[in-house]
Each structure stands twice: as C-alpha cells, then as structure tokens.
Amino acid sequence: MSTIQKNIEAIYKTLSENIRLIAVSKTKPIADLQEAYDAGQRDFGENKIQEMTEKSEQLPKDIRWHMIGHVQTNKVKYMAPYVYMIHAVDSLKLLKEINKQASKYNRTIKCLLQLKIAKEEEKFGLNGEELIEILDSEIFKDMKHLEINGLMGMATFTADTSIIKNEFNKIANLMQDLQPKYPFLNELSTGMSGDYQIAITKGSTMVRIGSAIFGER
C-alpha cells in the first residue's frame, strides 16, 4: 500500500460515517490523485479553477470536484460543466454567475457560503448579517440552478487550540441558529490537516485535508 493510501485509511478511521473527507490535491500531480482514487477516494478539492479543470479532464468521471478556493466571477464558466460543490461563495454576485453558468448545462451546482471566523485580515468570507442578507434575498430564491447546502469556514492558523475551538464553535452555533428558518443548511465544511480533529468535535460534516494525505506542498 502506498503512503497516500495509508494516510487516507488512517484518516477514515478517525472519521464517523456522516463526515465526508475532501482530499485536497492542489499542486499535486495526477499520479497522486490516481493513487487516492484507487484507494476509493472520490471527493477531491482544488483551489485553482484551471488546475482543477485540467485534472478533471484526465481523471475518472465519477470524481466529485470541490472548488475550495476563492472564486473570481469571470472564471465560473470554466468549471460550470462539471464542478460538484463550490465551498467559498461570498457574494450574491458570485451566486448569480454560478446560477447563470449552471443553467447553460442544465445543472445544479452545490454551494456553501463562506463565513469569516478567523482573525486574520486576508481571509475571505461573509459576516453573519451579510450571510442572512443573501439567504433572504429575492434573487437567491429565484435561482434554480444552485443549492446552498451549508457553511464553510477557516480557522486562524495558530497553535492555540482554544482560539480554533472558539472559531469552530462560532460557525457551528450560527448554523444551528439558522437551521430552523433555513433547513437546507446541513453541511459544515470546517477542518484542515492541522485542525480537523477539533473541527469534528464541533459539528463538521466535511473536512478538507491536503498535506496529511499527500504530504507537504
């Protein structure tokens, strides 16, 4: 068994069945993704549309491709034919474009709204008010070619686990508060190689793990 396959198996042992593992394969060669695929992995995450598109053309068609990076509106069209889920949606403008491009292929694209939970300035994402504004907007209600399935968040990059716990608590609590009114919010995409064990104690349903599977980038 290869290292990649061993890593995947070890991670699955720590995850309960209701948590989906997204193998984050950005910057890694096709051969590495194929190894993970051969181990049964079907959900892959990438953060650049061009790289994801090239890989999707070379790999089996039953892979579910997750765009986990920040998305520029003018590039949505390149992934609209095949992308399974877009994790980091942070504006109504972007949702409009996703809906428009998905309609051209008569597809429904799954989306998560990115909530800003970290302290760092450079992290993208919405605050709670902006999120509700999108969910309540008439424009969103008319979008037939996308679904908003839940929320995504990235914790501060720190060794201080109490900060990470707080941030994951914040997003889990917000989702619980929103669920009665917006029952379609079911997925919580939180947790990376360094913090997924904390994330799964705080309600994560999707962990996005790269280096712990494929090695350092």
Ligand SMILES: *Cc1c(COP(=O)(O)O)cnc(C)c1O
């Ligand atoms: C790269 C990346 C990951 C995976 O990071 P690792 O630390 O390698 O597990 C997860 N989420 C996002 C948004 C990323 O860009």
